[in-house]
Amino acid sequence: MARAISDRLIAAGLSRGADGRLRCSWADASAEYQRYHDVEWGREVRGDVALFERLSLEAFQSGLSWITVLRKRESFRSAFAGFDPVQVASFGDAKIQQLMADASIIRNARKIEATISNARALAALWDHQGDQALTKLIWSHAREDLGRPRIRGDVPAHTPESTALSTSLKANGFRFVGPTTMYAAMQACGVVNDHLVDCYVDATGSRGGGG
Numbered sequence: 001m002a003r004a005i006s007d008r009l010i011a012a013g014l015s016r017g018a019d020g021r022l023r024c025s026w027a028d029a030s031a032e033y034q035r036y037h038d039v040e041w042g043r044e045v046r047g048d049v050a051l052f053e054r055l056s057l058e059a060f061q062s063g064l065s066w067i068t069v070l071r072k073r074e075s076f077r078s079a080f081a082g083f084d085p086v087q088v089a090s091f092g093d094a095k096i097q098q099l100m101a102d103a104s105i106i107r108n109a110r111k112i113e114a115t116i117s118n119a120r121a122l123a124a125l126w127d128h129q130g131d132q133a134l135t136k137l138i139w140s141h142a143r144e145d146l147g148r149p150r151i152r153g154d155v156p157a158h159t160p161e162s163t164a165l166s167t168s169l170k171a172n173g174f175r176f177v178g179p180t181t182m183y184a185a186m187q188a189c190g191v192v193n194d195h196l197v198d199c200y201v202d203a204t205g206s207r208g209g210g211g
Contacts, residue, residue, distance in 0.1 A: 013152025014198055021200040025152070032070050038201055044190035048134040051189065052122055053083035056115045058185045059176035060106050068106070075104035080115065088119035114175040121173035137172075138191060141165040148197045155194050158183045 009015060015025040017034070027037035045051060057076065061069045069076070079102055081087035091099075099105065099112050125133045141161045149155045162183035169177040187194045195201050 011151070012198070013155075013196055022198050023201070024194075024196050024199050030067060032067060036070060041188055042190050042193050042195050042201070045188075046132075046135050046139070048122065048126075048132055049083060049085065051134050051138055052085050052119065053077070054185055054189055055118065055174070055177065056080065056083060058181050058188070059114055059118075060108070060111050061184070062111070062176060062178075062181055064106070072105055075102075079105050085119040085122045088116055089123050091116045091119075111176060118174050118176075121175075125172050137168055138165065138186075138189070141168075141186070142191045146192055148193055148195060150197050152196065156183065159192075161192075162186055 009022070010025065013025050014022050015028045016022055017028065023034070023037060027034045045054060057069050057073065060076070077083060079099055096109070096112055096116070100107050100109060122134055125137070129136070141164055143161055158179035163179040165186070166177050166179045166182045169182070183192075186192050193202075
């Protein structure tokens with residue numbers, strides 16, 4: 001009986017932790033993932049600096065495991081001036097070379113250059129649309145009628161909304177913002193809530209049952 005229940009949970013994309021709570025199964029991969037899942041992933045993020053950081057980290061994650069980025073997050077924050085867009089926009093060739101020599105971050109020239117370019121694109125967006133323009137742009141692609149997925153197979157890799165967000169960001173000069181990367185950012189920032197319906201975290205500021 002217990003084996004059958006366990007098999008059903010695995011098939012659904014859920015796991016029961018040592019604390020007895022049901023979680024999205026990817027959270028079981030490491031203690032860092034579990035903390036990120038329980039406290040941060042799927043919670044609403046607003047504010048242009050915070051969202052610029054998330055977009056930047058998602059770009060660095062492209063082609064890699066998220067745990068690689070998560071474990072280097074504080075190093076990224078230090079290397080990129082707390083992801084202050086104004087400071088990052090001022091980075092020149094010497095700073096790029098310094099970042100490329102920094103083993104504590106992901107040393108990918110295209111991603112580093114894209115982060116700097118995106119900071120400049122954000123500055124231009126502010127000039128044209130005012131303060132918190134990035135927050136308004138990203139959250140304009142939220143769907144209020146989108147319910148939580150029932151099983152892991154219900155979670156898409158990208159959606160029409162993430163494709164539209166990607167198109168909007170590219171039109172404003174942003175790079176490394178493809179539809180799949182943007183859907184991951186939307187999940188991480190709570191623009192969509194992809195905690196499975198039986199996961200104990202509901203991502204609305206409280207943590208409920210889920211078994």
